[in-house]
Amino acid sequence: MSIILSIDYGKVKSGIAVSDESQVFAFGLATIATCNLIDYIVNYNIDNNITQFVVGQPKRMNDEYSEVEKLIKEFIKKLALKFPNIPIDRYDERFSSKIAFQTMIDAGLTKKNRRDKYIIDKISATIILQGYLKSKEE
Secondary structure (H helix, E strand, O other), X not given: OOEEEEEEOOOOEEEEEEEOOOOOOEEXXXXXXXXXXXXXXXXXXXXXXXXXXXXXXXXXXXXXXXXXXXXXXXXXXXXXXXXXOOOEEEEEOOOHHXXXXXXXXXXXXXXXXXXXXXXXXXXXXXXXXXXXXXXXXX
């Protein structure tokens, strides 16, 4: 089997997570400068068999998309051009950052480490992917 890669896309930086080969568990991989995101994924795919992408879908509580959605759609077009044979799914990322922050508190991270947005983005990507994997089970 192969892996699923999820992306918590941001204007400046984006969190990345990957599944295990059985596609049951999600693991935080990295937080990358968004301008380098495609290159990072291309290089990562050289040694790993990505068979699917999951990109977070930022919605507000009233089901409207946030302003970053336009940038995400542009990114998805570039990703699809670079990887035409790999499907791209979307997954609602509401609350992923809040859950990530609470996860850091529960894990005992210091206040200084909880301010590290790179950690939050990576954990958010992991939460998006774990939610996606769980939704496939249902």
